[in-house]
Amino acid sequence: MANQDSFDLIVIGSGPGGYIAAIRAAQLGMRVACVERAATLGGTCVNVGCIPSKALLDSSERLHAVRNGLGAHGIKVGSVEVDLAAMLARKDKIVKTSTQGIAGLFKKNKVERIIGTARFTAADTVAVSNGSDTRRLTGRRVLIATGSAPVELPGLPFDGQHIVCSTEALSFKEVPQRLLVIGGGAIGLELGSVWNRLGSSVVVVEFMDRIVPGMDRKMGQQLQRALQKQGMTFQLQTGASGAVVESGTVRVTLESQGTTSEAECDVVLVAVGRRAFADGLGAREIGVAFDDHGRIKIDDHYTTSVPGVYAIGDVVAGPMLAHKAEEEGVAAVELMAGQAGHVNYDAVPNVVYTWPEFASVGMTEEQAQSQEVQFNVGSFPFIANGRARCMNETDGGVKILADAKTDRVLGVHILGPNASDLIAEAALAMEFGASAEDIARSVHAHPTLPEAMKEAALAVGQRTLNI
Ligand SMILES: Cc1cc2nc3c(=O)[nH]c(=O)nc-3n(C[C@H](O)[C@H](O)[C@H](O)COP(=O)(O)OP(=O)(O)OC[C@H]3O[C@@H](n4cnc5c(N)ncnc54)[C@H](O)[C@@H]3O)c2cc1C
Numbered sequence: 354m355a356n357q358d359s360f361d362l363i364v365i366g367s368g369p370g371g372y373i374a375a376i377r378a379a380q381l382g383m384r385v386a387c388v389e390r391a392a393t394l395g396g397t398c399v400n401v402g403c404i405p406s407k408a409l410l411d412s413s414e415r416l417h418a419v420r421n422g423l424g425a426h427g428i429k430v431g432s433v434e435v436d437l438a439a440m441l442a443r444k445d446k447i448v449k450t451s452t453q454g455i456a457g458l459f460k461k462n463k464v465e466r467i468i469g470t471a472r473f474t475a476a477d478t479v480a481v482s483n484g485s486d487t488r489r490l491t492g493r494r495v496l497i498a499t500g501s502a503p504v505e506l507p508g509l510p511f512d513g514q515h516i517v518c519s520t521e522a523l524s525f526k527e528v529p530q531r532l533l534v535i536g537g538g539a540i541g542l543e544l545g546s547v548w549n550r551l552g553s554s555v556v557v558v559e560f561m562d563r564i565v566p567g568m569d570r571k572m573g574q575q576l577q578r579a580l581q582k583q584g585m586t587f588q589l590q591t592g593a594s595g596a597v598v599e600s601g602t603v604r605v606t607l608e609s610q611g612t613t614s615e616a617e618c619d620v621v622l623v624a625v626g627r628r629a630f631a632d633g634l635g636a637r638e639i640g641v642a643f644d645d646h647g648r649i650k651i652d653d654h655y656t657t658s659v660p661g662v663y664a665i666g667d668v669v670a671g672p673m674l675a676h677k678a679e680e681e682g683v684a685a686v687e688l689m690a691g692q693a694g695h696v697n698y699d700a701v702p703n704v705v706y707t708w709p710e711f712a713s714v715g716m717t718e719e720q721a722q723s724q725e726v727q728f729n730v731g732s733f734p735f736i737a738n739g740r741a742r743c744m745n746e747t748d749g750g751v752k753i754l755a756d757a758k759t760d761r762v763l764g765v766h767i768l769g770p771n772a773s774d775l776i777a778e779a780a781l782a783m784e785f786g787a788s789a790e791d792i793a794r795s796v797h798a799h800p801t802l803p804e805a806m807k808e809a810a811l812a813v814g815q816r817t818l819n820i
Contacts, residue, residue, distance in 0.1 A: 368396020
């Protein structure tokens with residue numbers, strides 16, 4: 354009989370990277386354990402990230418549509434009330450269903466779930482403590498998938514009540530009257546949108562001269578204007594250097610181009626990014642090398658500097674996204690099994706779930722220019738798309754960048770309704786090395802939003818039909 358504490362693969366962390374890797378490894382015939390220190394499976398994404406934030410975004414989007422979007426359709430509504438407790442309970446139920454679903458998947462795939470905090474005692478040995486006792490596991494291989502943690506700003510330490518990270522901002526028991534969001538990236542804008550729709554007065558402070566840095570600049574500016582119309586306020590090129598909490602009010606010190614000012618609010622949400630998390634893991638002690646950002650260094654087989662020890666997801670370099678972690682999990686274990694696991698990092702979509710949504714895959718114009726890549730651009734606005742007009746959702750458009758010589762798609766940027774769904778066609782096209790003409794010649798159902806993608810592809814060859 355096999356030693357109950359000996360595994361082909363020990364996965365540390367059950368986020369989208371870890372749990373997916375564990376299931377795929379079990380499918381490939383490995384005896385797998387997945388160690389998770391939290392009481393529920395699913396990591397940041399399922400418990401305090403993607404899923405609860407989208408649940409609140411979906412609920413608050415409905416509220417916004419009822420209050421502001423139905424008049425144009427000829428629908429009059431009376432007074433509308435928010436039951437915040439019910440909205441939060443719905444979100445919690447979705448999280449619970451999702452975490453229990455992973456537990457079920459582990460049973461189905463015979464992945465052993467081990468509750469406790471893992472710490473390396475040797476490259477092939479992990480001690481798991483759950484408070485009362487410690488279990489020693491040995492593994493032919495160990496995969497680190499310990500994820501990330503929110504970055505704290507000097508001068509604004511989290512207190513869980515007035516100066517908070519995204520986790521608390523998913524569960525405010527009351528709508529804060531004044532919410533100051535530090536950071537104009539995806540998490541700050543999404544949670545800022547939720548509470549703005551629910552009635553908070555939201556100010557977003559961003560250190561750069563633009564929100565969503567790294568995404569298409571013009572579309573980022575369009576998104577900012579759309580959010581301003583919804584009532585959000587922005588202070589760009591501004592940083593927060595300190596905060597004082599007095600009688601329930603937070604006074605935040607802001608620095609902007611040599612000028613110091615003060616902002617008052619009830620709650621500060623610090624959303625300035627996340628850091629790779631490997632605290633207390635003992636990885637350094639066994640010789641695992643880290644980069645200057647505290648991320649675990651890996652090679653293109655996801656192997657760390659210690660043979661037999663692998664790492665994936667937010668704890669390694671690359672975009673901190675659930676689907677990136679998942680794909681790395683699958684690729685890492687397939688490579689362990691001698692298969693040809695691979696992640697195409699040029700085709701990882703990125704979505705900001707505001708309204709309008711902002712989604713992109715591949716290069717921006719700025720990136721192509723800085724790499725001296727010659728490209729053609731085709732754009733198409735949603736105002737010229739029949740379905741978008743039917744929906745009364747005409748903000749934004751689609752932009753496609755294609756290589757000037759080969760016409761191969763280099764990047765796609767979408768600001769508009771359902772951009773998070775529309776980007777899938779672009780990611781697939783890029784995965785298959787499609788040209789803009791390939792997209793332009795594919796039959797798209799009418800009337801649909803994806804026709805804007807086809808028209809943008811036609812625009813690359815300067816032959817749009819509907820504008
Ligand atoms: C508010 C918010 C919204 C987000 N929205 C999106 C989105 O819409 N789309 C998207 O793609 N991404 C989103 N993300 C990012 C996404 O959640 C992460 O990229 C993803 O969870 C990373 O997966 P991971 O498996 O690498 O790590 P994680 O999900 O962080 O999981 C790591 C797990 O390891 C466990 N762990 C750590 N150390 C130990 C140890 N020593 N022993 C045992 N267990 C340990 C942790 O408890 C955790 O459960 C969001 C994040 C936040 C915070």
